[in-house]
Amino acid sequence: MLKSKVDEVLQDVNKLPAISSVVSKVLEKLQKPDVEIAxxxxxxxxxxxxxxxxxxxxxxxYYRASKPIRTVQEALMTLGIKTVKEIVLLTAAKGILAQDLNSYQLEAAQLWTSSLLVAELSSKIVQHKKLKIDKDLAFTSGLLCSVGKIVLAQFFSPVMMQIKTDLKDNQEPFSTLEKKYFGYTHMEVSENLLKRWNFPPELTDVVANYLTPETSKVNPLLTSVVHLASILIVVSGIGIDIGGESVPISPFALSQTGVTDADIETYFVHIPDLQAGLADLLNV
Known part of the structure; x- marks a missing residue:
């Protein structure tokens, strides 16, 4: 097991993906109810x-502003604080997620596209089912689920042959193999990263539990939404990594969200439309 080496990386801030200090400070300010636009x-x-x-x-x-925007303050005034927060996080996430993950058999474009689609579909599910969740929060939660893979990808080489053998003989979710070989799942690493970046607990909880929403402690409904979006995007053939389609849809997530088989069919049909609508964001 490579757990000790993964531990070393997780404890060395210089070896971890980093976000701009500005992003951290913006998130910190946004947690205050009386934050000023200026x-x-x-x-x-x-x-x-x-x-x-x-x-x-x-x-x-994509954002369809009602008038031309020339400054950040105009963006905040026109689109609102939540939307500008989403744009700030998009920029930060692209800097981290837009890289090849050869070990996971994912190219940079595939990883970024699938991350955006999970985010967008999470937002659409919230709106379609009229769930009591902020659609912007759903978008951001879906965007960050794969960030832990960036760290684990560097440790595959010594055990790649063993992993491939296990994949042939084992139908368990790939996160089980991550845990077996690296001592961590990518969800646990994502949780570690978001805590280091001072992200809100709701987001941290989602990335830690999105494949097993029944284990969510902070917001099981939000985690269930992201779970469904992530599974559906993979099953649609976008962003399939070395683990394939090994994670089944959680009955808990279906129960929490009220998503039906008919809803799932509708979401599948509209995934190409979602991707087309994300053209501006794919080229951030």
């Missing part, structure tokens, strides 16, 4: 790359 705009504007993407995406067809 303060947020000033904080976001400290990072030129994030500022550029906020303005670019605010003017995109």
């Amino acid at each position: 303060d947020l705009a000033q904080e976001i504007s400290k990072d030129p790359a994030i500022t550029a993407n906020v303005i670019k995406l605010s003017n995109s067809a």
